[in-house]
Amino acid sequence: MLIDLQSLLEGGCERVSLDESFDFSAQALDGVFPFTTPVRVRGDIVNRAGIVTMHAAAEGTMRFVCDRCAATAERQLCVPMEHILVSELQSEDDADRYILVSDGKLDLSQLTLEDVFLSLPSKLLCSEDCKGICPQCGKNLNEGPCGCKKEIDPRLAPFLDFLNS
Ligand SMILES: [Zn+2]
Numbered sequence: 001m002l003i004d005l006q007s008l009l010e011g012g013c014e015r016v017s018l019d020e021s022f023d024f025s026a027q028a029l030d031g032v033f034p035f036t037t038p039v040r041v042r043g044d045i046v047n048r049a050g051i052v053t054m055h056a057a058a059e060g061t062m063r064f065v066c067d068r069c070a071a072t073a074e075r076q077l078c079v080p081m082e083h084i085l086v087s088e089l090q091s092e093d094d095a096d097r098y099i100l101v102s103d104g105k106l107d108l109s110q111l112t113l114e115d116v117f118l119s120l121p122s123k124l125l126c127s128e129d130c131k132g133i134c135p136q137c138g139k140n141l142n143e144g145p146c147g148c149k150k151e152i153d154p155r156l157a158p159f160l161d162f163l164n165s
Pocket residue numbers: 066067068069070071125126127130131132
């Protein structure tokens with residue numbers, strides 16, 4: 001979705017308010033479709049003395065597969081979207097620092113998706129103390145212990161043999 005910022009960039013107006021909802025239900029992440037409900041972006045973009053800044057936040061719910069136990073879980077999103085917008089880039093480095101608004105149009109849905117994905121930790125866990133799955137039988141240990149014997153440290157084996165004899 002394109003937001004027309006021509007007037008703002010030229011100084012014709014000082015503020016553009018944002019309140020948009022995006023349907024990202026067709027976006028896949030690691031084989032799941034995380035966005036079952038729309039992601040809402042609220043905030044504004046202001047031009048102060050020629051510097052155009054965006055202060056907004058994206059909110060929604062996302063579904064994901066836990067990295068440790070492979071169960072499906074949900075988390076609330078509240079992703080800050082703080083950017084400086086420019087109509088042209090002066091150098092290569094600027095591309096990392098600023099958001100380029102070419103032709104006076106900002107692709108807000110694309111920017112939202114990027115910000116949301118960049119905000120995610122490298123590992124998504126269903127809970128901080130997720131116990132994961134048993135490497136031997138594959139049982140989800142959050143649902144209770146499995147019947148597998150714990151692997152014995154080989155250095156302790158002679159000692160245990162002694163105790164059992
Ligand atoms: Zn988990």
